[in-house]
Amino acid sequence: MTGGAGYIGSHVVRLLLDRGDEVVVVDRLSTGRRERIDGATLLETDLASPTAEDEIHEIVREHGLTGVLHFAALKSAPESVQEPERYYRQNLDSLANLLAGIRDSDVQAFVFSSSAAVYGEVSDEPVGEDAPLAPINPYGQTKLAGEWLVRAATAVAGIPSVSLRYFNVGGAGWPDLGDEQVGNLFSITIERVLRGEPPIIYGDDYATRDGTGVRDYVHVLDVAEAHLAALGALRGGLQHDVYNIGTGTGASVREVIDAVAAASGRLLHPVVSERRPGDPASVVADVSRASRELAWRSRYSLSEMVESAWNARAGAARSGAGERIRPEAEQS
Numbered sequence: 001m002t003g004g005a006g007y008i009g010s011h012v013v014r015l016l017l018d019r020g021d022e023v024v025v026v027d028r029l030s031t032g033r034r035e036r037i038d039g040a041t042l043l044e045t046d047l048a049s050p051t052a053e054d055e056i057h058e059i060v061r062e063h064g065l066t067g068v069l070h071f072a073a074l075k076s077a078p079e080s081v082q083e084p085e086r087y088y089r090q091n092l093d094s095l096a097n098l099l100a101g102i103r104d105s106d107v108q109a110f111v112f113s114s115s116a117a118v119y120g121e122v123s124d125e126p127v128g129e130d131a132p133l134a135p136i137n138p139y140g141q142t143k144l145a146g147e148w149l150v151r152a153a154t155a156v157a158g159i160p161s162v163s164l165r166y167f168n169v170g171g172a173g174w175p176d177l178g179d180e181q182v183g184n185l186f187s188i189t190i191e192r193v194l195r196g197e198p199p200i201i202y203g204d205d206y207a208t209r210d211g212t213g214v215r216d217y218v219h220v221l222d223v224a225e226a227h228l229a230a231l232g233a234l235r236g237g238l239q240h241d242v243y244n245i246g247t248g249t250g251a252s253v254r255e256v257i258d259a260v261a262a263a264s265g266r267l268l269h270p271v272v273s274e275r276r277p278g279d280p281a282s283v284v285a286d287v288s289r290a291s292r293e294l295a296w297r298s299r300y301s302l303s304e305m306v307e308s309a310w311n312a313r314a315g316a317a318r319s320g321a322g323e324r325i326r327p328e329a330e331q332s
């Protein structure tokens, strides 16, 4: 697995270790941390470097690896607009080196972390996998080009592969595996609340149920479980090679802020600001393909997502892994 020491990858590492798999992580520990992957073997290297292909070839052979999950990437859309060359180099050179490194190997399954950013500007309808692909920033472009490269390279190598297009990932499956980067509405709102600042709503006059923008937030543990489902499904042969990973419902900015208020036990008074240019009213995934063909669907609610993100950020159980959270529906 690449990027296994990061936010999403470390959740998948823990699920795989829990079920008894051997896990090898390739990570340069730029945003990832070694402490997140206790129990896995770590090869600390930069996948974008010219030596990476040979290193991958060697480690795959040495450990007899049969499945590869590729999480490693730079992931900030605004940063990618400022530094397109770095994003293309890091995200696509890394992927090309990895695919070349596993070409002649026993690998039988390849899973690529793609993103809803491949769709670009969408209409207000649920977004299906066949929606137009028109990414509006270099980050999204590297994900779309990445899907093409995965398709071409795994076809010629004879490796079954799939790209999972995650929507907005949030929450923490264990208190020590929270998202440490401040980039989405969850983390931005939580940081502001911790600093005693009011949350900001960019536009409250959209044609949505409460006037604020609606996005599809999916719990990181649901996303992690989608990878196990995809690995299993690849063995049986899949009808498609791209799948949306979201909840299919969506939450508004105001609903997220209300959930942060509930999790933090604080009264919040959001400030309403101008709409941001290019922000659509609503972006929600159509997840019917994943539910049909991967036998996967999300199980965690918005409040579980926000509460787990808050607890992870507020430092609950910082000293250890703590309990894995369970969906409310499964608790007695």
Ligand SMILES: NC(=O)c1ccc[n+]([C@@H]2O[C@H](COP(=O)([O-])OP(=O)(O)OC[C@H]3O[C@@H](n4cnc5c(N)ncnc54)[C@H](O)[C@@H]3O)[C@@H](O)[C@H]2O)c1
Pocket (backbone or CB within 6 Å): 002, 003, 004, 005, 006, 007, 008, 009, 026, 027, 028, 029, 030, 031, 032, 033, 045, 046, 047, 048, 070, 071, 072, 073, 074, 075, 090, 094, 113, 114, 115, 116, 165, 166, 167, 168, 169, 170
């Ligand atoms: N978090 C989200 O909401 C989201 C949404 C859609 C897609 N994704 C994609 O999911 C993947 C994982 O995202 P995340 O949120 O866990 O990010 P993250 O930054 O927490 O994890 C990325 C990991 O990759 C490692 N890494 C980065 N570049 C590397 C390189 N060149 N060589 C070796 N290791 C490298 C980092 O050290 C880190 O451990 C990324 O590909 C991202 O684009 C994330």
